[in-house]
Structures are given as C-alpha cells and as structure tokens.
Amino acid sequence: MIAPVRRLAALCVLGAVVTGCGTGHNSAPSEPSRPSDTASPGGSASPGGSVAARPPTLAPGPAGLAPVFKNGKRAAEKTVALTFDADMTADQGARAAGGERFDNPALLATLRRLKVPSTVFMTGRWAEEYPDQARSIGSDPLFEVANHSYSHYAFTSRCYGLPTVAPDKMRADVERAFTAFRKVGVKNAMPYFRFPGGCYDRTALRNVAQAGVTAVQWDVVSGDAFATDADSVAEEVLRGVQPGSVVVMHCTRSAAPTTERAIRKVVPELRKRGYRFVRVSELIGAAGRG
Template sequence: MIVPARRLAALGVLAAALTACGTPQAPPAARPAPARHTVAPAPVHPQPQPQPPTLAPGPAGLTPVFTHGPRTPDRTVALTFDADMTAAQGARAARGEHFDNPALIRTLRALKVPATVFMTGRWAEQYPAQARGVGRDPLFEVANHSYSHYAFTGGCYGLPTVSPHRMRADVERAYTAFREAGVEHALPYFRFPGGCQDERALKELAPAGVTAVQWDVVSGDAFATDADAVARQVLDGVRPGSVVVMHCTRSAAPATERAVRTIVPELRRRGFRFAKVSELIGAATARH
C-alpha cells in the first residue's frame, strides 16, 4: 500500500517523539548542598572544688597545728573519728577482725551529724566501698591519718615508727590510696597517729602543705566497753570550738556508736551545733 506523503511525514514526527521518550536523559548536575552553620557544643568544665581553709605555716616554716576552733558564743563542736588500720593488720582483717564501723556511720547519718573522718590509707584499701561512701557523702569530710598508722615519733603507745625521711612519703601514699578507693576530695589535713608529734616531724611534713589537726577533748573510746563512761568524758570536756577525737574501728573502739547516741542529743540540748573541722579552721582563719 502506498502511503501518502502527508501521512509519512506525520508518522515520522510521531516516531521521533516516541524515540525521544524512550532515551534515558542525563541527570541534572548535582547542586552543592547549602552550607549548614552548626553551633559547637559548649565545653564542659567540671565545677571547681572550693579550696579548704588551712593554717599558715608555723615558726620556721613548720607544719601548723590546729587543736580547736574559736571559743565563741555560737557553741560549735567538731566530732572527729580516726579510721585506724596499720599496714601490718591485713592478716587480722582476713581472719575476721573488723577495723570498720558501718553502724557508727549509719548513726551519724540518721542523727544528721557532720563529722570529719581521719582515715589511714590502709583502711581505705581494706574498705574501699565504705571509704568511697564516706568521701562522697556531703555530711562528712575525709582527712589524712597516714598510710600505715605508724608513729612519727618514738615512744608513741608502742606503735612502730616511720623514719624521718619516709614521713612525707607515708602521708602522700595515703592520699594515693584514697584516690584509688574513689575518695576524690580528701582534705589537706593530717592527724598524727597517736597524736604524737615533735619539731622534727613538723619540719619533715612542711613540704606536704598540710595542716596538722589534733584535738582538745579526748573521748577515751579506744578499747573502752562502757559507752556511758565515754559519753560522760566527752560531755564533761566539750567547750565552744572543741575538737573531739573518737574512733571508727569496731575492734578497737566497740562502744563508740552507743556513746554517740548519748553525746549528740545532749550536746544539742545544751545549745551546741556540730560542724566539720574545715568549718572550725575557716572560722579561726577568718579571725586573723
């Protein structure tokens, strides 16, 4: 059949259109994404810890010694507890002797009594969870009682002695033990084992930058079994600004927790307010 020229032309146009529709087209050139302006997150800075108050060095640059706070009418008193354990008592702990006193800590919390715990490094190693719990509780503060609980002078209640060139290292080893147990903010306060000190010990510790903290009220709780006698001794001795020394060691001070349950309400009845040692030192420095 002969197709007229006009129809041929129309068919040609249609075929061209169909061919064009079936041919893949090159994609349009990709356009660059618009610039996005992001805000970098603000850097996270840990909150700085306030610097605890310390005393200025004593005469000839010796370690300063603090025994009590100001004798002011506000009737403030600090209860302090020595968590004693010598470097050689690990075997006794393994046999079941308790150098900790969790019941005492629970009682202090229940009574809402702020306190300062002078801890040996060896105690922190033996009871890391308890050391960490005390160190993180805002009711308490942790200070240094040496690593080994060896004496820093001769003739100190039969304790072994630390040689002079090892005194500073013993204190610094305790701080290391605290950090490893999770106690992050142990204070720069040091209590001599047995309370025994002399000029040589104060000189050897001067580079450590600590304030030595002693006391003016002896509780008599060491090895005591009569809680009432311990309580009477504390109540008879306390004055405004007093620092009371007690112990956080079940085996060596079994009556302490019971004595505290008598001491605290009676001192409150007399108008006393409980404070940490750092508060008393801060009050003392503010007066000078």
C-alpha cells in the same frame, strides 16, 4: 583474755589515745600551711577544667613547720567537731582476713540518721581494706575525709610502742595515704593530717609540712578506745566539750566497740545544750577569719 598490761600495750600500739596513755606531742606552732600540689589533697576539678576553691587553711607556720590546730574559737556560738580515727596499721591485713573488723558501719549509719557532720581521719591502709566504705564516706556531704597516715606508724621515736616512720619517709607516707584515697574513689580528701597516736615533734612537723597538710589534734579525749561502758565514754565527752572543741573518737569496731552507743547519748545532749555540730574545716575556716 588479754592481761591488763598487755591490754594497755595493745591499746597504745593501735594509737588510741586515752587518758591513761596521755595525749602525745610536744610544742607546736598554731597556724596551718597551704596544701601541696604534689600530694593533691583538697580541691577538685570542675566540669570546665577549673579547680574548685581549696579547703580553708591558715597562714603557714614559722620555720617551715606545719602548724597544729587543736580547737576552734571559744566564741559565743556553740560549735563542736566530732572526729573519728579510722585506724588500721600496714601489717594488720591478716587480722582483717581472719575476721577482725576495723570498720564500724553502725556508727556511720547513726551519724547519718542523726545528721551529724563529722570528720573521719582515715589511714590509707583502712581505705584499701574498706574501699566501698571509704568511697561512701568521701562522697557523702555530711562527712569529710582527712589523712591519718598510710601505715599508722608513729612519727616520733616513742609513741605507745608503735613502729616508727623514718624522717625521710614521713612525707611519702602522708602522700601515699592521699594516693590510696584517690584510688578507691575519695575525690576531695582534706589537706588535714592527724599524727598516729597524736605524737609529733619539730622534725615530724617539718617533714609533714612538705606534704602541704595542716596537723589537726584535739582538746577533748573521748576515751572510747577499748572502752566497755558507753555511758562513761559519753560522760567524758560531755564533761570536756567547750565551744570550738575538737573531740577525738574512733571508727574501728574491734578497738572501740562502744562508740556508736556513746554517740546516741552525746549528740542529743549536746544539741539540748545548744551546740551545733560542724566538720573540722568549718572550725579552721572560722579561725582563719579571726
């Protein structure tokens, strides 16, 4: 049994952002940059060899900084994006080999059964551990795969006790995740990036901009990390959602065991309230048109 202090530390180390740990970050510009040909996120080759349209992005941010997208328009149309972080750090392979489950097939099955478009922010290490699931998510038009770093190490020096990525290695870490996705068969990963733990600063934004990604945060924290009460998680989401919201949840069974049950309450209730579920790309596309 983990003592309360150790439990909180473990939660933060996994980068699961809950109310008690804060929301990570500092200031951020508001517009995403264009994807990079080097990292090759997004876009795909057609049978004739031409490249399909890039996923929606906004104008580049100022001063060479990657922009940060937190939520869509607070418009009359009620749209909401559920996002799921598939967390696994670079050094957790031994735990996975010992039986700890960092995946959550039941959650994915429920999202499919309920027909909920979703965005999965996946680490490269998770994709390597669960290649069949990563490929299945990436090939399912209901979902889109986005980048959550390769290693789930922090991009700032103080981020819930996570090991850190050196500034000169940040771009490489992001691109290594895209490479891992391609190797397991995820063909069209989106040019969107979520910072581990939600932590970033200007240095991090400048470095990830070189990988051609848009940083995607959130405006609703589900509190599903290490939660034991699915109803409380559901109520947290339902209390926070507004038109255009981005909700952060987790797709890791050991770290977020109640998420699937919470989804079974959240989805029908939000639909009853008139909400339509969309992927992050749709919110970004709508913001770009405004």
